[in-house]
Amino acid sequence: MAALTIGFLMDPLEGVRVDHDSTFALMLEAQRRGHQVRYFEQPWLRFGGTSAEARMRTVTVRREPGNHFDLLDEQIRPLSSLDVLFLRKDPPVDADFIQATQLVELCNGREPVFLNNPTGIRDANEKLFGLRFPELMPETLIARDMVALSRFVASHPQGTILKPVEGFGGQGIVFLQPGDRNTRSLLEVLTLGGRKAIVAQAYLPxxxxxxxxxxxxxxxxxxxxxxxxxxxxxxxxxxxxxxxxxxxxxxxxxxxxxxxxxxxxxxxxxxxxxxxxxxxxxxxxxTSPTGIAEVDKLDNTNVEAKVIDVAERLAGSRR
The missing domain is CATH 3.30.470.20 (ATP-grasp fold, B domain)
Structure with missing residues (x-):
């Protein structure tokens, strides 16, 4: 396949863990196939009068901690200069994140292939999307009403998992059992006094x-x-x-x-x-699923190759 220009909207490249980061594995695989690799951070994205653009860095990457990339070029470019754009900014999915998913779509009819699609990302909250399939999910309550949440906790003798709707990386997850004297206080803290909905889910032993x-x-x-x-x-x-x-x-x-x-x-x-x-x-x-490096190592496989296969197929169809 002809070489593509593949971009990555991501967190700072300087800080990635080269033996763990899934985005870095995708960059390595794209480079191995001869594609040009560019990246930019969310604050570097803007609308330039006619279309979305960003300060982009063209890089070469290698799996050497502390010396894992070389900067070849840095300049402001339209997003339409990319064949593929991986949206790999880590959560939280806050207002800035949502605005970024809207900005990248403003390409004046010449948008790159998106992995994942920004509209799909906005539509698929990571804690809520599975509730479209209630038969697949444990019993779940989404609420800010502390009375309803307290009743849910009391009705699950094996325990309840509480977590923020916009949480990630295990942050803010609490295990609570019926009768715990911290229940009311924890619910007040997690819901900001009843102003913010949280996820309550039946604990699975x-x-x-x-x-x-x-x-x-x-x-x-x-x-x-x-x-x-x-x-x-x-x-x-x-x-x-x-x-x-x-x-x-x-x-x-x-x-x-x-x-x-x-x-x-x-x-x-x-x-x-x-x-x-x-x-x-x-x-x-x-938004930015992880696990590629661990699966590759444990199963002696190459998950990132399958992802780049999809990117090449979609970009080829677009051309």
């Missing part, structure tokens, strides 16, 4: 064995990693200290993937990481 991150590329499962929490924590997220362990997909997990596939494809969500505990879907991560 299987979470002690780990939660499973499954990577979907164009709706198809391409690998998984079991994230096992530390003994003194209830969170399996690797950002929160969880340990990655090799795993296999179960028939139920394959069923979950198949149920999600049409909705993900319809929204242009080509690279997705879903989280499953036991038999239940808990999250659908579409």
């Amino acid at each position: 299987e979470s002690r064995q780990g939660d499973k991150r499954i990577i979907l590329v164009d709706g198809e499962p391409c690998g998984a990693v079991l994230r096992v929490p530390a003994q003194d924590d209830h969170r399996g997220n690797m950002a929160a200290g969880g340990t990655p362990v090799k795993t296999q997909l179960t028939p139920r997990e394959l069923e979950i993937c198949a149920r999600l596939k049409p909705s993900l494809q319809a929204r242009g969500l080509y690279f997705v990481g879903i989280d499953v505990i036991g038999d239940w879907l808990t999250e659908v991560n579409v």
Whole structure:
């Protein structure tokens, strides 16, 4: 295939962990295939009078911690100069993030191929999107009403997981059991005194064995990693200290993937990481899913190659 110009809207390249970061793995794979790699950060994005543009850096990358990229060029370019744009800015999905997903669409009819589609990203809140499939989810309440939340906690003897709707990386997740004297105080803190909705979800005891991150590329499962929490924590997220362990997909997990596939494809969500505990879907991560490096290492595979395959196919069809 002819060389493409592939851009990455991401967090600062200087700070990536080269043996863990999924965006960096995608950059390496794109470069290996002869594509030009550019990146820019969210504050560098702007509308230039006729179309979206950004201060872009053209780089070469390598897996050497502390010496992992060379800057070849830096200048303001229109987003229409890109064949493909990976939207890989980490959460939180705040007002700036939403505005960025709107700005990148302003390309005067010459937008790049987006992975993932910005409209799809806005449509698929990572804590809420799975609720479109209630038969796949554990019992869940989204509310700011502390009376309703207290009743939910009281009605689940095995415990309740509370988490912010816009949370990420395991931040702000709380495990609460019925009768805990901290219940009222915690609900006040988490809901900002009843002004902010949170997620209350029935605790799944299987979470002690780990939660499973499954990577979907164009709706198809391409690998998984079991994230096992530390003994003194209830969170399996690797950002929160969880340990990655090799795993296999179960028939139920394959069923979950198949149920999600049409909705993900319809929204242009080509690279997705879903989280499953036991038999239940808990999250659908579409903004900047991680796990590529862990799956590659544990399964001796190359997930990033499948993602770049999709990017090349879509860009080829566009041309």
